[in-house]
Amino acid sequence: MKREQTAKEFMDELEKDPEYRARTAEKERQWAQFTEMLRKDEEPLVRALTAAGWPENVRQCDDTRSVWDLVNTAVSYPHLLAVLADHITRPYHFRTKEGIARALTVREARGTPVPRVLLEELKKEAEPKDVHESSYRWCLINALVLIGDSSMTEDVRQLMKDPRYAPVRRDLQRLARALCRPGRRTPRT
Numbered sequence: 001m002k003r004e005q006t007a008k009e010f011m012d013e014l015e016k017d018p019e020y021r022a023r024t025a026e027k028e029r030q031w032a033q034f035t036e037m038l039r040k041d042e043e044p045l046v047r048a049l050t051a052a053g054w055p056e057n058v059r060q061c062d063d064t065r066s067v068w069d070l071v072n073t074a075v076s077y078p079h080l081l082a083v084l085a086d087h088i089t090r091p092y093h094f095r096t097k098e099g100i101a102r103a104l105t106v107r108e109a110r111g112t113p114v115p116r117v118l119l120e121e122l123k124k125e126a127e128p129k130d131v132h133e134s135s136y137r138w139c140l141i142n143a144l145v146l147i148g149d150s151s152m153t154e155d156v157r158q159l160m161k162d163p164r165y166a167p168v169r170r171d172l173q174r175l176a177r178a179l180c181r182p183g184r185r186t187p188r189t
Helices: 007-016 018-041 042-050 067-071 078-087 096-103 114-124 132-148 150-161 165-180
Strands: none
Touching: 007 018, 007 114, 018 042, 018 096, 042 067, 042 078, 067 078, 078 096, 078 150, 096 114, 096 132, 096 150, 114 132, 114 150, 150 165
16 A cells, blocks of 8 residues: 655655746746736825825835735824725726725724715726626725715615626625614715
């Protein structure tokens, strides 16, 4: 009876395989290229946030600032919400837009124009073309679950009836329930 190969032995064998090494190198090259494209993509956003007073105590993931640094901080930044809301409507890559949506998913965004901006973005995402667009659409719904208000209920019901939103109908139902909770009243303008 032949002894089963350990995970280490299998990995050692893979590392010797030139085809495996070539595939791994190609994936790493593609990832580096994608990362660089995203860094360049969000440069205008980072400049605008910096000009608006990016908090100095927001820790950076690496040497460059990114909207994702705001997602991963406990530091409050209500003075940046208008800049983020403006930039989410711009033609960034969907991964960048997802970072903006996540950065807008903060308590301070409740009762501001931010939830309505996110709802309008959600309406644009009827038929995502790839995983990044699908992830962005889910992120918008999730953000609205947390910061949306009851004025959005009818809009969400209309989306639930739209067959293009069938893949996220359950998420939209969760959103509709959240909008009906006490304390989610329409903000006064």
